[in-house]
Amino acid sequence: MMLAKVLKEFKQLMPIALPAVFSQLAQMAMGVIDTIMAGHYSNDALAAIAIGTSLLHPVLVFFMGLFLAFNPIIAHLRGAKKDQEIGATFRLSIGLAIVMVPFAVVILLNAQIILDLLGVNPAVVDLATRYLHATVWGMPGLLLFLALRFCNEGMFSTPAILTATLVSIPFNILFNFWFMYGGYGVPEMGAVGLGYATGLVWTIMFLGLLTYSALTPKYRTFEIFKQFKLPGWHAVREVLHLGFPMAITLGFEVTLFAAVSLMIGRYPTEVMGAHQIAVNIASLTFMIPLGISQAITARVGYFAGKQAPNRMRLAGYTGIATAAGISTFTASAMILLPVTLVSFYTEDSAVIAIASGLLFYAAIFQFSDCVQVSSAGALRGMKDTKMPMVITAVAYWFVGFPVGYYLAESQGYQANGYWMGLIAGLTTAAILLMVRWRQLSRTINFATAVSKAEKFDASI
Template sequence: MNPIVRESPLGAPFLANLRKIAVLAWPLLIGQLAIIAFGVMDTAMVGRYSSTDLAALGLGASIYISVYIALTGILTALQPIVGLAYGAGRHAEIGEDVRQALWLAAALTAIGFLILYFPTPLLQLAHAPDALRERTVAYLQILAFGLPAALVFRVYSALATAVGHPRLVMFLQVGALALKIPLNLWLIFGGLGVPAAGGPGCALASTLLNWLLGATALLLLVKLEVFRPFAIFARFCWPVRKRQFALLKLGIPMGASYLIEVTSYTFMALFIARFGTTTLAGHQIAANLGAVLYMTPLSIGIATSTLVARALGARHDAAARTLARHGIVMACAIACCFCAIVLALRPLIVAGYTTNEHVTAAALPLVLIVAIYHICDALQVASAFVLRAYRIVIVPTAIYAVALWGVGLGGGYLLGFNIGGVVPPWLTGARGFWVANTLSLAVAGVALLFYWHNVSVRPVHADEARDAA
């Protein structure tokens, strides 16, 4: 039986809750860091290949992440749905929900493939030089072929995490990282009869590994004892309108939230590309560091959301509220520690990415902003995931739209391009975009926190939450 079901409705002491969250969060963190290390290695290795390829990687990765995160955000709806059913002991429903999620993944693949394989409309916004555009298109087209397997793996990840076995995901992600290193070296720089491919080479390595992960995930769903009670492949089924609607009703707003969050960075990269290749390369380093730091509060948010969903499924509303509060505090406290580390080691961190002195000069002031920005990021992601456990997705999406698109992207455009001619020089260019983005995350985090505080005082029972989903 799930330990959260046996827990008193009055909750648990602070340290006990931190231990529960940490038990789920550490495998998630290691797995997420393994995946984000794909991007770190791509950036570091391609940066040593050529600055043009590094800029193309930054531009292409921004577009790919926007598409990937939006689509996987929809599939992530499976996690709170399964978590609620698991906490309530409704195991028979889980297999059907997984089958329906796989059908949804197939439909989303068709949409994502078209966007990635024909990215010209998005690239036109960047006014990129022809050489940069050519390398970016090649990078995205290769990644398009790995998207189906990536979405299948996302379904597996959501299920394994929701039922309390994130290590089954972590082992695969760490294994993929071990293979990524030699594949990158081979395909980026060439060797053994294979010509050097630069940025597109790391895309090919990622695509091959995505297919390996997807195939392994399907095999484990069939073979592992932990998944057998759900009888996922006991029978074939076609898409069921009611269950697809339940996934989409929760998943579309979640995907929209992810899309708003990620496109704010995508369009920031597209606009920053107008300042030149060197500035864009510096931005890519700052963005990559921010993504690495983000993995810790993200893992804590996912773990907290899983435990809160189980508590709500077991009708332990007070325990759910306490777990949520402690998870948010934990994420923000660790973010403050990371902020201090980044401030102290800023030159060394940038030196690990590039040896180009011009790119270093462009990256250093941005990394300074990233240190503060991370604290705001931790607050918003932890609060957002807690709200998803409560099946609250519409209002957070509206908060993200106003904060990230309005304050972040709109404010960044005004500052970065010095609209009106009154912006101080230190706030123009890429720095203006990063300062506005930091402010937008602060606005979103505070708004989401206060909204959760109001929502959590109302009782939310398993049957009510299931109907809401």
């Protein structure tokens, strides 16, 4: 009987999860394309992209976490059949995106100060800074895309997100070639050209999802763009209450990887390039459980809105088990085919040798990474965000980074030491988040579970 219920939930999860996964992979593919093209252009360009994205990703993930609040909010509204509030929430997401653009721009325009303080190789700093400045032009498009993306995820409209992302990939390749190598009135810009191309692609992605949100028939009753009335302050407060802890939570993991990249940035160029390639491959496989986690959030949030605790628990556990099972295959690929995977990025034998070794550590933390991100997704669906924030702070910055720093700098393991630290941090997060989900989801009465979570949040 239970197996039949699990299979039924699995069949309902997959139509949401698969487009979300492929959408994540498509977005990641653009980063892979950028890295491959930079690697074939020059080692300096590859190093600049490695350092530049080490700062860009924390910024992007912070705003991603903030707007991720709209996924469970919309899912709860849909489950509770509060259709009249869905349109107002869409509009709120757009307004919030516009307000947040200046903050993102200011951070990126001051990138050189951060890189100089961290002691990154001066030859790389200048190129990485100009790359980041070029991406500024696409920041409005990116934040507006994120706003519409997570609202659509809450509506289970992940195929639309996938379509908008896939359509942008050919433009990404075209603009990369054009701006990096020059031609037709555009000067050769190398790595800086990749920044301008990225900004244009973000804008195209937003326009695609805007078109869908405005024209799809099932959204007409919400009158998203026919009214200008925004929800009250209580709705804004809920978004910030959920969004900021999620932004910080995601930021803890991304800044951990960014900090590791920046520390490795003090090593020779070959090591920096190898690390960037290994991180790129690990990040690519991470898109699978990340996409599943977003579907888990929507499913758990939907049943939370319907006040159906048994279905909510089933949705969470089914999603977590699915993500964990997939990690077996991604880890196997890294262990069995490291040289093949790395060779897609570079022909430099020294870089290939170093990156292949780092992939072994990436294979080890695959399972932990899958469990922690999918457990966090289930907790988001319950609107439980503050405790995961505390857990990730402890796991990544009181366990992961200190262990990595000690092994790398005190024990002489260098890049390998930092990757061992990643394993320690991700494993700690996976265990603690899974325990948190198990404790909350076991509460018999859903209203009681929410009450307990809110009481705990109030004490932090």
